[in-house]
Amino acid sequence: MSQTTFPVKKILVLLILLVVPGSVYYLLKAKGENRYRPLSIYGPKQPASTFHTKRGKQIRDTLYHEIREFKLLNQNGDSVSFPVDSAQITLVNFFFSRCPTFCSDMNREMARVAKINNGNRLLRFLSISVDPEYDRPDVLKAYSQNYRTENPKWDFLTGDRKLIYSLAKQDFLVDAIQDTTRELNFIHSPMIVLIDSKKRIRGYYDSTGGNEKMNLLVDEIRVLMTEELRNDKGR
Template sequence: MSNKFPLAKILILVTILAVPGFLYYLLQSKGENRYKPLPIFGPKEVAKTFTKKRGKKIPDTIFHVVKSFEATNQNGDKVLIDSIKKQLIVVNFFYSRSKDIVPQMYTNIKWLNKEFKDNKIVRFLSISVDPEFDNQSVLAQYAKQYDAVSGKWDFLSADTSVVYPLAKNQFFLNALEDKQNDGFIHSEKLVLLDAEHRIRGYYDATSAPEVKKMGDEMKILITEELRKIKAEF
């Protein structure tokens, strides 16, 4: 009986060991990870301008951009979304008197904030749908409860004539007063905006796995934004 290992088996073994490394090399592509970019949500329209790609003229797309709004944070400072430049923004709607959904949401948002607390490219905005009750004092206490630092994580209040249309027409989420049950109806979604204030994702803030997924996708978007900044120089 021959003790030689069959050539065919050797080739199979080499292939099994080599393929993962080869795929890793392809994905790295000279130090640049190839990843699937996050989608862009909201209405869009075809622009009159074109971009040339491989010799072909491709029409540019105009995507929905969240319009600017002004609100007051937990410190009494004015926050204007247009003043937030070159940062990703995590947005949610809430009201402090909620006893069920909102505390569950903020357990997960607090974790997400902690994950990115030292990353200057990430900003959090929590917008109250109950501004009559959620005054500066209430927001300050609420922010302290969740270790929120203004300028990084702002709890915001503005008139309902601003907030409700903002939620509906800009973020495509529900936000309204529930007079029958003496409460408010609002979405439990977290919304991820890129540096151009385009919507790049919706995530269920009551779900820890969903918020973990958001954290992973934020890292992808951070890479995308950093490459844009690098390309400017």
């Protein structure tokens, strides 16, 4: 019986030695590449007049949609510029302090992501009010105390209504509308928007989508950070 079992054991060992390295290579190579594939770039795009070379071929560059530079006031009455820093990734959402629906849940989700990334020097958080006449800096200061303790690099912004609504629609490509037929009815997006250091939109995440959407956001922040660091070795 021992003569029969020995070859079987030997064959199993050989199979393990042959199969396992190949499986590990596949997981590290193929799956690894999929996991860290660059995120999509959202918004309108058009061909540029410049080219780059890839594998000996000239490929036309692409001009991607970018968020314009702007300034708004934060909860302390200080002027905050976008981009805050040319080397940073930014998370942006639109809300208002008197919101009777999903705003508190949206900012709780932002707070959860902010807490996970507390101390991350590459990431900023901006929450922009769509009710700027009421949401003055002092109002936002009181409101932000419920959330901002999770991360000091989180600003709650207010300013000119026309600018804010224009930014929402034309730059961040989300809704921001006041329904004048009803009191306290501001129609705005529940999306949290991920912006890279080049001011391009890299992701939309539905704050009403539960843990699955927010976990995806946390993962894709890491993917984008990896991409940013690979593109700028000196940062």
